[in-house]
Every structure is written in C-alpha cells, then in structure tokens.
Amino acid sequence: MVIGIIKSLVNRKTLIIVFIGLFVTGVVLTIIGTVTPDENIPIRIEFQTYSQYTNELNSFFNRTDVTPLEDAQNKLIEDYVVRGYIILPKTPKPSEGYPVVIWMHGFSASAELQINYPRLFAKSGFIAVAISQPGHGCSGGYWDMGIQALLGVYSTVEWLVNDSIYKDLIDKNRIGVAGHSMGGIVTTRAGIFDNWTNPKTGLKVGTGGAIRSYCAIYCWDDLYSMAESLMYETLGIRDIWNHPTILKILGQWRWLSNHDPSILQEEVRLRSVSNFITAENIPNYCLITGSEDELTTIEAQCHIMANATINATGIPEVSWTTIYTQVTTTSNHTWEYGDMAKGNARRLIIVPGIGHLQEAFDYRVMSNVVYWFNESMNCTNINTDIPTNLNVPFLTKMVGWFLALVSMLGCILPTVSYLSTSKLRTTSPIPTIAPNLHKNQRLRMVYLLIPIVSISCGALVTLPSMTHFWIFDLIIPVFLIMGLILLPFVLYLTYKEKRHYGYKLEDFGLSKSLIDNLKAIAIPVCALAGCIAVFDLVCWFLQVPFLLPRPLDLPIILDFILLFGILLLQNFCFELLFRGLYQTKIEKYGARKYERWKTLFKSGLFSGISIGIGFATNILIIFGSLFINSPLIIVGLFGGLIFMYFLIGVVAAYIYQRTRNILSSTFFLALLMALFISGKLLLNYA
Secondary structure (H helix, E strand, O other): OOHHHHHHOOHHHHHHHHHHHHHHHHHHHHHHHHOOOOOOOOOEEEOOOOOHHHEEEHOOOOOOOOOOOOOOHHHOOOEEEEEEEEEEOOOOOOOOOEEEEEEEEEOOOOOOOOOOOOEEHHOOEEEEEEEEEOOOOOOOOOOOOHHHHHHHHHHHHHHHHHOOOOHHHEEEEEEEEEEEEEHHHHHHHHHHHHOOOOOOOOOOOOOOOOOOEEEOOOOOHHHHHHHHHOOOOOOHHHHHHHHHHHHHHHHOOOOOOOOHHHHHHHHHHHHHHHOOOOOOOOOEEEEEEEOOOOOOOOHHHHHHHHHHOOOOOOOOOOOHHHHHHHHOOOOEEEEEEEOOOOOOEEEEEEEEOOOOOOHHHHHHHHHHHHHHHHHOOOOOOOOOOOOOOOHHHHHHHHHHHHHHHHHHHHHHHHHHHHHHHHHOOOOOOOOOOOOHHHOHHHHHHHHHHHHHHHHHHHHHHHHHHHHHHHHHHHHHHHHHHHEEEEOOOOHHHHHHHHHHHHHHHHHHHHOOOOHHHHHHHHHHHHHHHHHHHHHHHHHHHHOOOOOOOOOOHHHHHHHHHHHHHHHHHHHHHHHHHHHHHHHHHEEEEEEOHHHHHHHHHHHHHHHHHHHHHHHHHHHHHHHHHHHHOOHHHHHHHHHHHHHHHHHHHHHHHHHHHHHHHHHHHHHHHHHHHHHHHOOOOOOOOO
C-alpha cells in the first residue's frame, strides 16, 4: 500500500504541481521581502565609465607598456558599462541635499545580493548607490583583484555629481564609499588613490578628493602575507610566489592583468594596501572586521590602521601593538584617532564572534557603518535608530529567491519527460546486440578507461585562458583539449562496434531523420529555456539574481558561444560513449519502472566514476604539487568530482531514456553548464 502511494505521488504531473507550488511560494516571499512601506524601491542605473579616469589609472599603474607577447587587451584598464541601483530616501530633502553612500559588494556577489546595506542607507536618510563591480553581475569589464574596480568607483561619483538626473538631490560635499570583503578592499584603495597625483601627468588619479569618507568591512593589509598564510594554513606551502605551479597558473590565467610572472611581485605590491595607506592620502577612514574572520587576523587589521597614521616623516604615529591592545581589551573593541572635521579620522572596530560571511548582514556591523557616515560626514538628517530586525526583509527575499531557484530547476526534468512523451513519439527497437554489456568486464573496462586516460592527458597540453569567466578560465581550455583527445577514441570505438555488430544509427542514440534529431535537441533545450525564462522574468522584476550569461556585452556573448561550442564537443563524446554505447545496451525497453530507474543509476554511476576520476587526475597533474601536504584535499577532490558527475550522469541518462537520442542530453548539458560557467559562480547570476 505504501509503495502504491509513493508510486502515485512520484510522477511528472505531481512533481510539476509541487514544484510550481514551491515556485509561487518563493515568489511570494520574494515580493514580501522586496516591498517594504518604509523605503523606496531600488531604481536600475546604467552608465559608461569615464575615460579621464581610465587614462590616468592606466598611466599611474603602468598599464600602457605592452610587448608583442603580452595580452594588451587584458593588461590595460578598459572602459566598461557600470550597472546597479540607486535608492532614494523617503525622508525630506535637507537644504544642502542628501548625503550619498556608494556600496561595493564582495567577491562573486553582485549589487542585488548585497542590496541590504544600500536599503539600510536609504532607510536612514542617505541616497544609496549599489553598483556591480567589473566582471560581476550586470556590469561589464573584468575582475583583476582591485585595480579595474577603481575606475568604477570614481566614474560612479562623476556620473552622480555631473551627469545623473539625481545630481540636484545630492550634497556634493557629503559622498562616502563603503564595501564588504573585496568591496572593502576596493573601498580602501579608492580612498588611497582618490586624491593621489600621477607623477607622469601631474593630474589626479581619482576624483581629486570628492569622496569625503570611507568605511571598509574587512580589508587585507598585504596580499603577499595574506596569500602566503592562507596557502600555508590550507596546503602547507611556503614561498608561493616562487612556486613553479603558481607561476604557471598565473602565466595562463588572464584575470590577473599584467600576468607576466616577471612582474608578478610588482602586481602584488600594487594591490597591497599597507604599501600605500598613510595619514596623508586617505580621508576619514573606518575599518570594521569580525574577530573570527577567516581571511585575516586582528593583528593584520591593526597593521592597516597603524599605517593609516603614517605622518610626513614616514613613521606611524600609533603602533599596531597599541591599537591591538585597545581593541582587544576595551569593552567596545574600538580604537579611534584623528579629527573628523579635519578629515583625518581613523576608527577600527572589531566585532566579537562573527566570521567573514556574517559581516555581510550582522546588525552590529550595519549599525556601526551608519553611525560612522553620520559622524564622519557631519550629516544633519540621518536616522541612526537602527531596528534590530532590519535584515528580516532581505533574508525573506533571499529565502524566497532560493526557493524559486530550486523549484525552477526541479521543473525542468518533468517538463522534459512530458514534452518527449507527447511530442517525440520515437519507437526504439528492442536491442539484440550485446544486451549483457554489464557482464562484459573487458569491454566495460575499455569504456571506463577511455575518458580517464583522455581527460588526464589533457593536462599535458597547456593553453592560455580563453574567456572572461574568471576561475573557470583555467578549466575551459582543459575541456577543449580533452574533447579533441577523446573524440577520435570514441569515434573509433563506435566504428569498430558498428562494423562488428552491424549497428545502425538508432543503436547509437541517433536518428536518420534530420527532423527527428532536431526535435530531440529542441525538447530538452525548450524545457530548460522555458523554465529559466519564467524564472528570469520574475527575478528581473523583483530585482533578484537570475540565470543568464551576464553581462550581456558583445565580448561576453562571444565568450559564451565559444564556451558552448567547447562543451558541445566534450558532452557529445561523453554521451556517445556512456549513453549511446553503454546505456542502450544494458537497458531493457518496456521494462518495469524499477528496472528503468536502476538503469539510470547504473549509467550515471558509471559515467560519474569515469569522468570524475579523469578530471580529478587532470587537476592533480596540473596542481598536484600544491596538495602534496594535504591528502584529505585529494580524497575530497576525487569524491566530490565523482559525486558531481554522477548527478550529471543521472540527468543525462534520464533525458536519453525519454528521448532515445544522445543529441538531447548533449545539448541540454552543454547549455546548462555554459549558463552556470558564464555566470561565473552560483552567487553571481545578477
């Protein structure tokens, strides 16, 4: 009876109804978290960066000298389209205009994902501006660890003050910048260089002092020491900047501009805050960090603030040990220095008991940011009475968005099943050839080893990164090399079995009819695109992250096409081998549901083991020297990749079982993977 109830519930109609119900619930929660009566709805903004800052930054950071062997496009700081939001306060406009706070989100996030801080600023009486950093969210450009982003900060100020429709609402003497994590680093660096004179041109690098106050939630002091300590703690490696594997990676990876290893030390120096920050070159500056922050230490934050008191003689007026004693022994964990009226105030706040991610929404951190800007910019209209439940709407919105995302993904496979059953009426013959492949150990071992060897050999050939898709740039060339190596082996095996057994195209999961093949491609692609389109449309109006290869600029579109083509090649090889040659032979058409699900598990597990081991071995060949002291990471690498490709294999096996065409699963997986990779990270689809 119980089994009967389960069978009646687990069908595509029931699943679609359940997932649609969850999707509607998620949308409702998102609406509840978005529409609050005490603040205005964020308004989308878009503008081009200003070449005056591009030119000065390129000149100052030595981004103009390139050799024929270097990638000039990625060495230079480039103009790009900045996209984000502006939120106007509901409070009456002060006679001098509203003060402004520009918010810079963290790494892999976007303007939407950290909109809680700008919403608080607007609720308190500031005009809040949230921009997606270069290479993040909707904004164009590329991420280069903190130099390119300066262009976005300075251009935002320029646009607000001179060219936006909001310029008459703004108090031009009260503009502040704040940010978390990577945004905190960019905030600090923006303050350092904003009023710095470029010795090559005699002009200001930034706005010339238009930004009055800065508040960073986390910042690194020295990129050298931070990276070295993290690598030593996690992998047991010292002297990483001379490690051959590290140098090889940086030589191939285009996200780090000026990636020539010969000038790597200079690049690291330029991104190290402690090398530049002084009492003279950054105005009112506050640094807030959790005591349990995993990416830094209290000592490191104290070093930053000590350097921020360096006077004209080059000596810190306050030692880092003095600052450390005060923030660790006083009840408010706060150190202060300087005069806000003179523009040289310093404040360090260590928030007890919170880590790096918690800093993004902790009540104590958020309230301290508002207090700081109210005091440091001498505002007259700011409400500093911050409610303790201020993050409830934002968290409700994010929970709703996540529920909608999961339910949308859950709708895809039942939709594929429905479309393939009702539209693609294929009649697959009962296989008479090699029906007991699962008992043929020798042939099964061949199928297992071909991808492992091919993917592993892909590590022996190196290509520079091909796209603007960050960390995936190192993997995309591997996909291409692996596909090119794998293709002839799979085609040879197919030809050999076709000739030996007299196979037809249908036996390999293909159709002689072009129309049938196109239908087989269209069914899963339409199911995927249809579900995502509904999700994206809702998310666009509700201003939450959605799934697209963003930003939709021409270079990104071309990158996406290149990525999709590479993934088509890779997945075609896998699907021909594991679905056309393997799954077809072990599956009994017309078998009971239990047998069909058993086949899906077998097919997914078989391909997952083979592909997972192949990619894990590939990574070990390339990066193995980094993991020599961390055997648990190696075990986790193999286990994680096998499990991931097992899940992917089950999805592919399911689609193939419904359509009887390997082009269905090939195009589906290639499109889905391209969407995820081109979004850079799951948290950056906005």
